[in-house]
Amino acid sequence: MPKLDFDIITLGHGSGGLLTNKLLDSGVFHLFDNEQLQQRHDGAILELKGKTAFSTDSFVISPIFFPDSNIGELAVNGTVNDLAMCGAVPKYLSLSFILEEGLEMTDFWEILVSIKWAAEQAGVQIVTGDTKVVEKGKGDKIFINTSGVGQVHDNAKISLEHVRPGDKIIVSDSIATHGVAIMSVREGLEFETTIKSDTRCLNHTVTALLDNFGEDIHLLKDPTRGGLATVLNEIARDGNLGVDLNQKHLPIQKEVSALCELLGLDPLYVANEGIFMAVVKAEIAEKVVDKLRKIEHCSNAAIIGEVVENHINQVVITSAIGGKRVVSMLIGEQLPRIC
C-alpha cells in the first residue's frame, strides 16, 4: 500500500473535491493505469466492433472478506461472467464505490488490489469509475457496482429461443461452493476444513466452448443468487418448457454437501460464483463435458439433466433412489447478501 496521510475514509473523500482527488491520486489511478483512465474524463471512449454486450451488477456481500477472496474480486468476476453468459468476450469495466465513512484504508486497498488482479485474470480494463461516501450507519463498509461491455463472440447464438426439448443441461463444476463458503464465515462456525469461495472469471472457458461448439450452445447462465433451482425455473417459465434433473449427477464437493446437511440447506438453492450452466444440443453434450473436464476448475463438469416437453414450466428432480419431486424457485431468502 502506498504511504498515505490518512488511514480511514471520511465523508470528504466523496466530496468530489480535494480529498477525492487525493484518494484517487494516492495510488488508485496508478494501480489501474491505462490510457482511458489517464484522460480523467467523465467517461471513457472505446472502440468496439460488432455486437456489444452490456451488463451491470451491484455487490453488497457481507462479510466483505471471506475465505480466499473478497468483494473486490467478486465484483469483477460477477460482471465479467454476466457478459460471458451473453456469449461475449468482456473488454471494459466501470467501477463505482459506495464507501461507508470509517472504512479502513488498508481494507480498501486490499480490495483494490484484488480488483486489479481479477481484472488481469479476466483480461479486462477498468476504464471509468466513481466514488461516493455515506455517513457511518448509512451503508455497510463498501458496496461496489461494476458494469461492463464486451464484444459478442462471432459464433454465439445464445438465447432462450434456441432451447429445445432434448437439449442437455450441463454444469461446469461442483455446485453450492460459494454460498457455503460465505455461510461458514458469516455464522462464525468452525470446521476442520475451510471451504473457499469458488469465485472466478468464466469468460475464457466460455470462449473455448464457443470456439469449439458455436451455435450448438443454446443458453448459458451463471446460477448465482437463488442457485441452480431458480435459474432452471426461470428457463422453464420463460421458455414454456419442462426441465428434468438427475440428483445423482449433480457434482458437489463432499465438504460442501456435509455442511449443507448440517445447516439444513438445499444445495440447489445455494449461490454459485465460479460455475456456469450450459444448455446444449444433445449430440454435443458429452463432447462439451469432455472439453470442460480438461479445463482448470471444471474437472467436475457433468450433464445434470435435460429439457423436456413434459411438465411445462416445471423443474422435476429424480432423487438418488428414484423418487421424483418438483423443484420450485427460491422463496424468500436462503442467505441474504451473498453477492
Added chain:
Amino acid sequence: MPKLDFDIITLGHGSGGLLTNKLLDSGVFHLFDNEQLQQRHDGAILELKGKTAFSTDSFVISPIFFPDSNIGELAVNGTVNDLAMCGAVPKYLSLSFILEEGLEMTDFWEILVSIKWAAEQAGVQIVTGDTKVVEKGKGDKIFINTSGVGQVHDNAKISLEHVRPGDKIIVSDSIATHGVAIMSVREGLEFETTIKSDTRCLNHTVTALLDNFGEDIHLLKDPTRGGLATVLNEIARDGNLGVDLNQKHLPIQKEVSALCELLGLDPLYVANEGIFMAVVKAEIAEKVVDKLRKIEHCSNAAIIGEVVENHINQVVITSAIGGKRVVSMLIGEQLPRIC
C-alpha cells in the same frame, strides 16, 4: 402504481428468487418495456457504431425526494450528462438498485416512474439492471447506480488536450441551484420561495452545440460535486494552464445567491446538476452563448472567464469590485450526499 400484495421491500426481494421475480413482474419490466429487457438475460446485446462512450455513477443523495425531483431522475440525468460531456449521444443505460429493507413500495414506485420519465426526456433506454436489498440500518432507503453507453458525435473532439490559452469558458445557465435546493430541504429551513433542483438532461443541448460548432468546442464538463471551482481547478492542474474567472459574469438566481449568503456557502463550490461548462475557441464564444440563450433552461448562459498562460495550475477570480483571489479546489465537504 400497480396493485401489489406487499407494500414494503423485504430482504427476500433481493434474493434473486421468487420475490425478486415478483417485484420485477409487479410492473418494473412493464414500465421500462423494451426488446432488450424482454430477453431477461444477464445483459443486453446492443448494436453500436463508431466510437462508444461509457460512463458510470452511483447516486446516494439524501433526501431521496427534493423540490421538483428525486434520486431516480437524478440518476438518469447524471449518467446521461456524463456521456454528453464526452461529446456522445447517450443511448442505453443500466440501472442497479441497492434498497434498504423497509423501503416503502410507494416511494420506490414514484422513483421508478421518474426514471422512466427522465429516460424518455433524454431519449435513452434502460436495457439491463440489478436489484439488491440490504438489512435495515445497512443502507439508506435507496442507492442507485446508472451506467451508460452512447455514440460519440461525429463532430466531437472533446479533450483537455485541445484547450488553449485564449479559450473562453462558458456556463450554460445559472450556477449553484441544485446544491442550494437540496440544502434548503435538508436543513429543514423554511423560505418564502422554494428553490427547485435544476436536474435535467443536457444531451440535446450538447448535440445542438456540436452540430453547429464541432471541434471548436474543446472541452465540456458538468460541475456537479465540488462545484465550478473544483472542475476549473482540475482543468488548470491537469492541463497545466491558468484560468481567469470574472465574478460579475457568473449567472446565479437571486434567491440562490441570497440563500448562499445566508448559509455561508460560496456558490462556486455548490453542486450543479442542470448546467454544463464549455471551453471553446474564443472566436465562437459569443455565438455559442447566443445559441444557448435560445434554448430552454439556458437563458442565462454566459462567458464567465478564459484560459490563460499566466498563473499556471491556478484559478483566479476577479471580484465585482476588481480584487483578485485564488480559487482553490473544494477542501473537505460543503454538503455531503448531494448526488
